[in-house]
Amino acid sequence: MLKILKYSFYDLMRSRWSYVYFAFYLALGFVLLFLNNDVSKAVITLMNIIIVLTPMIGTIFGVMYYYNSKEFTELLLAQPINRNKIFMGQYLGISLSLTLSLVLGLGIPFIAYGLFKSSAIFDFSLLLVIGSFLNFIFVALSYNIALSTENKIKGFGYAILMWLFFAVIYDGIFLISLVMFDQYPLDKFSLIATMSNPIDLSRILILLKLDISALLGYTGAVFRKFFGTNLGMFLSISILVMWVVLPVIRMNFKLRKKDF
Numbered sequence: 001m002l003k004i005l006k007y008s009f010y011d012l013m014r015s016r017w018s019y020v021y022f023a024f025y026l027a028l029g030f031v032l033l034f035l036n037n038d039v040s041k042a043v044i045t046l047m048n049i050i051i052v053l054t055p056m057i058g059t060i061f062g063v064m065y066y067y068n069s070k071e072f073t074e075l076l077l078a079q080p081i082n083r084n085k086i087f088m089g090q091y092l093g094i095s096l097s098l099t100l101s102l103v104l105g106l107g108i109p110f111i112a113y114g115l116f117k118s119s120a121i122f123d124f125s126l127l128l129v130i131g132s133f134l135n136f137i138f139v140a141l142s143y144n145i146a147l148s149t150e151n152k153i154k155g156f157g158y159a160i161l162m163w164l165f166f167a168v169i170y171d172g173i174f175l176i177s178l179v180m181f182d183q184y185p186l187d188k189f190s191l192i193a194t195m196s197n198p199i200d201l202s203r204i205l206i207l208l209k210l211d212i213s214a215l216l217g218y219t220g221a222v223f224r225k226f227f228g229t230n231l232g233m234f235l236s237i238s239i240l241v242m243w244v245v246l247p248v249i250r251m252n253f254k255l256r257k258k259d260f
Contacts, residue, residue, distance in 0.1 A: 004076070004086055008065075008093025018101055021057060025105025033113045043123050046106065047206045050131045051199055055138040056163050058098055062142030063159040065094055067152045084252050087143070091248070095139045099132045106131075123206075130202040133240045137198050138163065140247035147254050170197050195236070198243045205236055 028049065032042040066073075069090070076086050110124055142159045149155040174193050178186060194200045 004089025005093045005096075008090045008097075017061075018097060021098070022101040022105045025102060026108060029106045029109030030112075033109050039123075043127055043206075046127060047203065050102075050127065050134070051203050051206075052167055054098075054102065054131050054134045055167060055199060058095070058135045058138035059142045059159050059163045061094055061098060062091075062139040063146045063155055065090065066143060066146035067155060083255050087147075087251065087255055088248075091139060091143055091251070095136045098135045098139070102131050102135065103128050127206060130206060130240075133244065134198065134202060137240070137243045137247070140244060140251065144247050144251050144254065147251060147258060166197055166199050171200065174200075195239050198240060201236060201239060205233070 028046070032045055033039070036042040036045075073086060073090070077083055106124075106128060110121075141162060145158045145162060146155050149158060174197075177193070178190070181189075194204055
């Protein structure tokens with residue numbers, strides 16, 4: 001598995017799209033940190049971009065790599081190699097390469113700005129951790145979609161629809177539900193609905209860390225009461241870990257029954 005992981009990692013790091021991805025975050029980090037006097041505002045802007053862009057890039061890279069390397073993967077499957085090790089190596093290679101581009105692209109401007117000596121390092125570190133989680137989550141989800149769909153066009157369509165659902169449609173359904181049932185106690189519903197979407201959960205964790213939850217009104221008070229505690233933070237990180245683990249388990253289960 002390590003050899004396949006290394007091959008997938010270096011294969012993607014040689015790709016020009018990885019350099020474009022890295023250069024985008026590098027330029028974005030320098031622009032926001034050097035042209036903004038308030039680090040918190042820069043982190044909020046980065047959050048709004050990362051929360052949407054990172055899942056989309058992870059989804060596209062995951063499904064694209066699966067279909068483009070399908071012939072090579074079938075060649076590996078003809079060898080006496082466990083198929084779970086092949087796909088886990090590819091999955092980890094994609095996720096780690098995207099995470100490295102994200103961390104280096106934003107970390108270099110952060111270090112150049114001299115923020116590693118300030119208290120802002122904790123907020124910025126949380127931003128990078130959340131972005132890394134989103135990479136691993138959406139690459140795993142996209143791989144599940146690709147494994148379930150032989151048609152390349154349908155696979156891309158389903159993957160983009162999945163990202164669109166979590167990034168946009170889910171929030172619309174959530175808000176409509178809050179408006180329609182506003183006469184009922186919605187504390188537990190809001191918490192469960194937020195934890196059911198990794199993008200929303202990531203956004204709430206960063207906003208609470210920046211101590212601007214008051215802008216969220218009553219819902220913000222509910223989130224702060226739960227997520228603002230040490231137990232709430234531990235549960236939130238645990239849920240993000242489960243968002244990584246469950247798709248990986250499902251992917252391995254699918255591989256056992258799939259006929260290549």
